[in-house]
Amino acid sequence: MKAILLDNIEHDLPVVHTDKKILYWLSTVDHKAIGKLYMLAALLFFIIGGIEALLMRTQLAVANNHFLPPDAYNQIFTMHGVTMIFFVMMPALLGLTVYLVPLMIGANEMAFPRLNAFSFWMTFFGGLLLYFSFAAGGAPNAGWFNYAPLNQNNYSNSPGINYYAMGLLLGGIGSVTTAINIIVTILKLRVKGMTLKRLPLFVWMALVNGFLIIAAMPSLNAALSMLLLDRLMEAHFFNTDAGGSALLWQHLFWMFGHPEVYILILPAFGIYSEVFQVFSQKKIFGYVFVAASTVAIGLLSFGVWVHHMFAAGLGNTVDSFFAASSMLIGVPTGVKIFNWIGTMYGGKIRLTTSMMFAVAFLIEFTIGGLSGIGFSIVPIDWQLTDSYFVVAHLHYVFVGGSLFSVFAALFYWFPKITGRQLNERSGKWFFWLFVIGFNLTFFLQHFLGLMGMPRRVYTYQDIPYYTLLNLLSSAGAYLMAAAAIVLMYNIYKTMKGEVMENKDPWNAFTLEWYADSPPGEKNFVDIPVVSSRRPFYDLKNPHNRDYD
């Protein structure tokens, strides 16, 4: 390997002087350790949120079931949504970002290591505070978007929603500080030669995502502050009995809520972009289009929120505007799908578990995207809103989009993070069980929604096909649970196993694989000069370098 190596920039790393394991994890400011903490926290909440999903599907397996009483069911579907979005997907994706971004841009740390630790602990304690509500007299029970006036004291008099507001405020502050940290890191700490045009696409997505978080979270935080004032000091913001406005909550929530959807999918797009390149052994098809369409999504995502509110009756002009903008935002996303297909075209495709999740994503996400475009047509939205069709749609994008990316990332970067490779055979079992279970559960819910089954109702009458479809849907949920157990066992077995010798098992292209696997306390002792988008590839193929 001949290449010009740069001595790495000296960056003061805060040193933790302790041999005590627990104290180390509590006090660490190392971006790799914090990335792992984020992912472990996400795993913890994933198990809890998954159990909640199973409880719901058990309740819904047959008609007129009384396994869960209605008030418990309300709490559980609310907690499932809040947990999965704010305390599973956010920490999982931010954790991967925090772990990988410095490694990918050739830096030894984040720009603000202590702030990084602060962000994690805010998020984690936000999650714990949310769950403390169970002990304090009842969990929040007004759904994850917590509409007014249901979120008011007269409709929900347990303290659950106070914990919802406080937990999400903490999590929101944590996300904003992480986002600031990520942006500054990307803009200031890149290794020599890594211009913005040469950033790995994952880093590009992280950059745009940072701006999305900074701009979207404040509106949620403002809404939550007003909600807390309403509930604790009897202010009048959303209290419709006393001159408050239910619509104001909807506007503020969805001005955050729709960008939030993109906050959860952009890092996923970044992950897929890396995975498709490496497992096709080809560079990305249309780098500029992937990056530019991301910026377009970022901007457009702030102009579509009212499509969540078509049923509120805001008038034809408003509805038409937001219907059009919602269709428009499908375009840059569609562009990316073609980029990834083009990347695979003519490549040496290796169907590893990671790649299989990426390929499955193309299909599932397109299904979710198409039903989304359907929803942007106002009359269709009126017909299907608040039915199981919505539940199916949102799970196709959240699970088929974001969660699949976390699985793809897990199998792709596990060797990087731990120095061990997950068992591929077991991984494929996991893949098929999960994907079949997922489609069984949620594809059928499209039909349930079309037949008119409302979401968020704890049971249903024995109407023709309702029981059959619901039973199959619940069976799918159990298949996914079985898959999750296979995955945990795989991780457990792998962690017990040997450390690999090869630090670059996938023949990857980007700088994180130039570091050791797992990276030492200091990521890089030296680092190649970056002269293209695939610096590690250049280093391995000096006679066949990239020029871009």
Added chain:
Amino acid sequence: MMKLTIGSEAIFFLCLIVAYLYFWKSGNFQKEVAEHLSIKTTGVFTAILLFSSFSFWRAEKNHARENSKATKLWLIITILLGAIFLSGQGHEYYKLIQENVLISKTEFGSSFYTLTGFHGLHVLIGLIILLVVLTLTMQGYLLNKNSSVLKTVGLYWHFVDVVWIFVFTTIYILPYIL
């Protein structure tokens, strides 16, 4: 970093201002503003807050010239002006509570206290930061002109002032021109 923080904060205040205007449109704020708020008194405190931006700017200038004595002096003036503004706000709140304008009484109370309260909180945070900066300069830190601390803190302090201009316009001036 401070610029990104400010961007995020700006959107937060934008939401609160929009909420205020939203209720203003539907409620009888006009009457309540005329009855309870005094544009003259608060105008004076507004001028004081604006002057604190000027005094901080003087502190920054002197810092760039490494004139440590003048830097400290202007810092102290800034802190005093900020504190006067806050006490003015406290006095206004006290008066309003006497007149039975409460957060739980009307939409005006809810929106007014939330918007001005969050701004006041930001002034308070700014004062705490300024006190820390002042203490450190007293002990001889941060005085090197290469230190970016004053500039960063300044961004925040000027931002808090700019927010107040918007808040003041929304609450106190709009009723007179619309």
